[in-house]
Amino acid sequence: MVYEKRLDGRKFDELRPIEARAGIIKRADGSGYFRIGKSSAYAAVYGPRELYPRFLQNPTKGVLRCHYNMMPFSSVGGRVRPGGSRRSKEISMVTNKALLSVMELDDFTNAVIDVFIELDQTDAGTRCAGISAASIALADAGIVMKDLVSAVAIGVVDNSVVADLNYDEEAYDKGDVADIPFAVIPSTGKISLLQMDGIITKEQLNEAMELAQKKCGEINRIQRAALKDKFKAGENHAE
Amino acid sequence: MAKLLVKERQVVVPGEELAEGMEYLPGFGAYRMDDHVRAKRLGIVNISGRAIKIIPLSGRYNPKTDDAIIGKVIDITLNGWRIDTNSAYTSLLSLKDGTTEYVQKGADLTRYYKIGDYVAVTIVNVTSQKLIDVSAKGPGLGKLSEGRIVRVNASKVPRIIGKGGSMISLIKEATNCRIMVGQNGIIWISGEPKKESIAAQAIGLIEEKAHLSGLTDEISRFLKEKVK
Known part of the structure; x- marks a missing residue:
């Protein structure tokens, strides 16, 4: 069996429809929204602000703290247990590391920048949606960063390399599936997140990495447009 | 060879290319990577000679001496x-x-x-x-003592004060209030209660439209309409 047509009819390298916005949470210092297909993520940034408990403070540079959470009603399958889990803790950690590589925190000694990522609806690719939303939120909060991090999952379903798997593809049972979430820093092409699930050949991995670069470029353009859109409103009044 | 990729007063986002070639220099909020000058924060482009700097549109207050x-x-x-x-x-x-x-x-x-x-x-x-x-x-x-406190984003403070204090004196004259603008985005207004409220509204309007040009005229129109 070969995977010839994708379950939802997309092309092999086609992303699901994306919607991105900036500045949607009023009381946060910065916020972003990123939806890809049926996975949607809200990110809110607070800070730089004082960090307590005090032993977490770093006197030489600021601390970035990410918090990933799937809301209890968000899953396509069963109900998600509210609160943290082994999985959410891991994703919070990899999100943190994916974002940290673009940030300049030297000026925020002893302080913290908090990023809260909440997913209200999930259909695979949530850590990628979360990272993309968090990048928008951090930029919106006016935090110094070298680039916006863009993330997407590339996978292999029954020997075909596909972009942005949904849950049905991840759970495909008529052949091997590999799922690799990528986070890319578009200006340098460096990869700041790469995790892998499943079985893949070397050639396919290379192919997947190339596709990830291309697709993250696309996502980056959407993120930039979202941030600029925030300042479009009322521009007609300008003289 | 050196090429400018953005226009004056354009909104740019982190990572965006501002200029190509070694001719241009990165100023505040910008950095050089290889051949390109790129933005490192969300803001408006300001070009002065060879230097490109970014005027931030958001962000919390960062304490500086003499503020x-x-x-x-x-x-x-x-x-x-x-x-x-x-x-x-x-x-x-x-x-x-x-x-x-x-x-x-x-x-x-x-x-x-x-x-x-x-x-x-x-x-x-x-x-x-x-x-x-x-x-x-x-x-x-x-x-x-007395008066009221209004909070705005610290990056909007220069706009509220205006060039040489033009914007804030416009509000002071129209509303007859005493106003003090802290660089950290906290503003104190004291005067007749109704006029205090008008001054606060005007400041809110400036904060909302800080990235647009022609603001002084709009505020002076707003104040004329409200204060009769």
Whole structure:
């Protein structure tokens, strides 16, 4: 069996429809929204602000703290247990590391920048949606960063390399599936997140990495447009 | 060969290419990577000669020496008051900088500033570890009684003050209020209650439209309409 047509009819390298916005949470210092297909993520940034408990403070540079959470009603399958889990803790950690590589925190000694990522609806690719939303939120909060991090999952379903798997593809049972979430820093092409699930050949991995670069470029353009859109409103009044 | 990729006053986002080639230099909020000058924060482009800098559109207040700010007393210590600066760091107002009066040993410091009071201060010193000393000595500084406090984003403060204070004096004249704008985005307004409210509305309007041009005219129209 070969995977010839994708379950939802997309092309092999086609992303699901994306919607991105900036500045949607009023009381946060910065916020972003990123939806890809049926996975949607809200990110809110607070800070730089004082960090307590005090032993977490770093006197030489600021601390970035990410918090990933799937809301209890968000899953396509069963109900998600509210609160943290082994999985959410891991994703919070990899999100943190994916974002940290673009940030300049030297000026925020002893302080913290908090990023809260909440997913209200999930259909695979949530850590990628979360990272993309968090990048928008951090930029919106006016935090110094070298680039916006863009993330997407590339996978292999029954020997075909596909972009942005949904849950049905991840759970495909008529052949091997590999799922690799990528986070890319578009200006340098460096990869700041790469995790892998499943079985893949070397050639396919290379192919997947190339596709990830291309697709993250696309996502980056959407993120930039979202941030600029925030300042479009009322521009007609300008003289 | 050197090519400018953005226009003056354009909104740019982190990572965006501003210029190509070695001709242009990265200023505040920009950095060079290989061949390109790129933005490192969200803001508006300002080109002066060969330097490209970014005027931030958002972000919390970052304390700087000599800034006049409005802070809130949050704690009283043995030798002064702890003042919230609306940034990631709190500051210390020491006894000798807090008041010109002689303070007897063991005196009740709430006589001068209580917890919750707003104080206009200047930043005397900021260390690399962001320990901040402030002083309430100077013209216009000290405790702010009466009036009201309005909070705006600190990056909008230059726009609220305007070139040479033009915008803020426009509001002061129209509403007949005393206004003090702290660099940290806390603004104190004192006057007739109704006019205080108009001044606050005008400031809100500036904050909302800070990235647009032609703002002074719009505000002067707004004030004329409201104050009859």
